[in-house]
Amino acid sequence: MTDRIRSWADAPSRPRFTPPPGAVDAHCHVFGPMAQFPFSPKAKYLPQDAGPEMLFALRRHLGLSRNVIVQASCHGTDNAATLHGIAVSNGTCRGVAVVDPAIDDSELERLHAGGIRGVRFNFLKRLVDDAPKDKFLEVAHRIQHLGWHVVVYFEADILEEMRPFLAAIPTPIVIDHMGRPDVTQGPDGPDMRAFRRLLDSRPDIWTKVTCPDRLSTAPGWDDFAGAVAPLVEDYQDRVLWGTDWPHPNMEKSIPDDGLITDMIPRIAPTAVLQHKLLVTNPMRLYWPEELS
Numbered sequence: 001m002t003d004r005i006r007s008w009a010d011a012p013s014r015p016r017f018t019p020p021p022g023a024v025d026a027h028c029h030v031f032g033p034m035a036q037f038p039f040s041p042k043a044k045y046l047p048q049d050a051g052p053e054m055l056f057a058l059r060r061h062l063g064l065s066r067n068v069i070v071q072a073s074c075h076g077t078d079n080a081a082t083l084h085g086i087a088v089s090n091g092t093c094r095g096v097a098v099v100d101p102a103i104d105d106s107e108l109e110r111l112h113a114g115g116i117r118g119v120r121f122n123f124l125k126r127l128v129d130d131a132p133k134d135k136f137l138e139v140a141h142r143i144q145h146l147g148w149h150v151v152v153y154f155e156a157d158i159l160e161e162m163r164p165f166l167a168a169i170p171t172p173i174v175i176d177h178m179g180r181p182d183v184t185q186g187p188d189g190p191d192m193r194a195f196r197r198l199l200d201s202r203p204d205i206w207t208k209v210t211c212p213d214r215l216s217t218a219p220g221w222d223d224f225a226g227a228v229a230p231l232v233e234d235y236q237d238r239v240l241w242g243t244d245w246p247h248p249n250m251e252k253s254i255p256d257d258g259l260i261t262d263m264i265p266r267i268a269p270t271a272v273l274q275h276k277l278l279v280t281n282p283m284r285l286y287w288p289e290e291l292s
C-alpha cells in the first residue's frame with residue numbers, strides 16, 4: 001500500500017434541509033488517528049486520519065445530534081478507534097463492531113459497556129479476505145442475549161445466495177446501503193424488487209437508505225431519489241439514514257456531505273417520514289432505553 005488516501009470533503013456545503021432535533025447519523029466511520037489506533041495489516045485501503053473531533057464538527061455543520069459509528073474495514077477486528085469515538089462523545093455516539101469469530105464473552109461484554117450495539121458482517125471481496133457464514137452465524141447467536149443486531153454489507157449480485165444465511169440469523173438485521181441495488185433500474189427494477197422480497201421475508205430486517213454517491217450515476221442523484229423514496233414510504237419503520245462519512249474508497253469522486261443531507265427530503269418528503277428515518281428508528285435500535 002502506498003499513500004494514505006483522503007475521501008472526504010474539506011469544506012462541505014451547508015445543507016438547505018434542517019434535520020429535526022435529535023437527528024441521528026446512523027452510518028459513519030472513524031479512521032484512526034493512526035498514531036493512536038493503527039490500521040489493520042489486512043486493510044485494503046490506508047486512509048488519512050478522520051477522528052471523532054472531525055466527525056463531531058461535521059455533525060454540527062449538518063445540524064445532526066448523534067452518530068452511530070460503524071467499524072470500518074481498514075481497522076479490521078480491532079474496535080479501539082470506534083470505541084474511542086464513542087467514549088469521547090459524551091453519550092451521543094453508539095457503535096457497530098467487527099469481531100473475530102473467536103471473541104470471548106467477556107470481550108463482548110466490554111464492547112457492550114463501550115456502547116457497541118451490533119456486529120457487522122462484510123461480504124465485499126474488495127474490502128475483506130473472507131466472510132465465513134458458519135462462524136458469523138455462531139457470533140449472531142452469541143450476541144443475541146445482549147440485545148444487539150447484525151449489520152450485513154453485501155452487493156446485489158449475491159442477494160440470492162445470501163437469503164438462507166440471512167433467514168438463519170436470530171437477531172434483527174440491518175442491511176448496509178440496501179445491498180447496493182442498481183438504482184438506475186428504478187423503483188420497480190429487478191434489484192429493488194429482489195430487495196423488497198428480502199424485507200418482506202421478515203419484519204425485523206431494516207435497511208440503511210444511504211450512499212447516493214456510491215449508487216447513483218445520474219446528475220443530482222435523481223435515480224437514487226426515484227428508486228429509494230418508495231422504499232422509505234413502504235418500510236418507514238425500519239429505515240435508517242447516514243452520511244457514510246468519511247466515505248471510504250470515494251477518493252476519486254469525493255461527495256459533498258451537504259448534498260448528501262439534502263437528499264433526505266427527497267427520499268422522505270414528509271415531516272413524519274423524516275422523524276422516523278432520523279430520530280425514532282435509530283433511537284429504537286441504538287438508544288432504546290431513552291424511549292419510553
Ligand SMILES: O=C(O)c1cc(C(=O)O)oc(=O)c1
Nearest residue numbers: 071072073074127176248249
Ligand atoms: O463501499 C465501501 O467501500 C465501503 C467501505 C466500508 C468499510 O471499509 O468499512 O464501509 C462502507 O460502508 C462502505
